Amino acid sequence: MFQDLDATLKAMLSDPAAPSEVRAADVSFDTPDKEFNPSQTTVDLFLHDVQENRDLRDQVPLVDKTDGGFVVRHRPLRVDCTYLVTVWSTQSAGLKAAEEHRLLGLVLLWLSRFEVVEPHFLRGDLTMPPQLYPLPLTMAQMKEGQGMGQFWTALGVAPRLAFSLTVTIGLQPFDEAATFPAPKTIEIRPTVSDEPALCGRVLDATLAPLPGTPVTIVENGAAATSDSFGSFTFRELAFGSYTLLVRVAGHPDLRKPVQYTAQSQIHDVIVPAA
Template sequence: MFADLDATLRAILDDPAAPAPVRAAEVSFDPPDRDFTPGQATVNLFLHEVVENRGLRETGPFVERDGPGEAAGYRFTAPPLRVDCTYLVTAWSARTREEKTEEEHTLLGTALLWLARFVVVDDRFLQGTLADPPQPYPLSLTVAQTREHPGAGEFWSALGVAPRPAFSLTVTVSLQPVEDEAEFPAVQEIHPVMVSRTDPVLTGRVLDAALAPVPGAQVTVVEAGRDTTADATGRFTVAGLAFRRYTLRVVAGTHDESRTVDYGAASQVHDMVLPDS
């Protein structure tokens, strides 16, 4: 992903509409240390910090249709991780003395003004995994928004070079955590269930892990010693029970599942969903 982000930034700097000094310069992502000695004018972008943007954090899942048409189901995925990738941008010249400083300052300022025009990265610049699959949010881009911290001198010392003019470039990207997706079928039918407060029944449906009905499942109200069989739609009903807590036991094929339910005037419907085999 970071290599694709590098390629995206390179595409912005190589764009035909970019200023001539920027287009003519080499673009590098190498650490600007003592061994970095480019042989021509170069814009260096050094990725030195990757942190989550907590202000953009989402907690709810993403829900997407799993295909076209009414028969399509739904896919639930974790929300993307919004990450700020910060580069240190410097300009380098192969010239000497005054010409070197002049070329570096001109190139750095021109690159700053060119990058500052992009509030978000245009889709035409996106490369690799940043383009396909599409990012759920546009890639925001900010320049010169981070002040050097007190340890900036140590940063340059660690690289083994003298401090030099630079500006920050931060791109916010979305990363999808690697995890299993939960898929649910679309609702095909709705079966209203009428319940009565004066003549109540304990009712519900036996469903498999895909929420399909399980006809013929044996349902037992353990404490009452009452048995019944689910019909073709997975529906079961047991009448004549007092309001209280019961244990429902379902036996269907290799499944033998139990669940405690609170049966009352306002809670007469209790579905039983069987796990995957």
């Protein structure tokens, strides 16, 4: 997962269109602490922060149409992956600083060309399945209240020129998907706002009506029997929370909690297969 994002960024820095000095540099993803001492000019991208992007959170499921019906899946988790980008030169004294500053500037300018990661750069699990959303890049943005002084102190090295790079990727924590058959019929059942009634139908697992089925409201004992269409109705009932008790021969008693309101008057009861 994160290693595939590393490989993706390395592919961007190695692209033939990138500046020659950027392509010639080694690319590392090591921690730039006091033990880090590369033997050649190196661009280091240190992944140090991973957070869910709450602004991009979407709880609405994905619905894909198939030949036989529909597949419903969870939307991916949107995660901000933040790197600290530094450059390390093998030169000495003033030449070292000059090379590091020049190369870091070239890396910043090159990556700034991309508002999102282009699909041909993606590697590994970032391609299978394909990312649902483009992967945005945010350059040189420091989070509010965050400073670099404590960061370098924790690493045990002197502060050096650097910039942040954040890539937002999509992760799918759920493998399962729910499959539903295509609807064969569409049934419209109107309600009357000034004459409300708690109503519905009793259906079997194939959605066929179950006529002659006793239906009781547990809270007040009101009883009804479903008609030839499996329909039942309770009138002159105050809005509120109720429990429908359905008894079908050969099945255990079925209880269904319902919230009865002017906008929610119809509550079907589906009896599972025995």
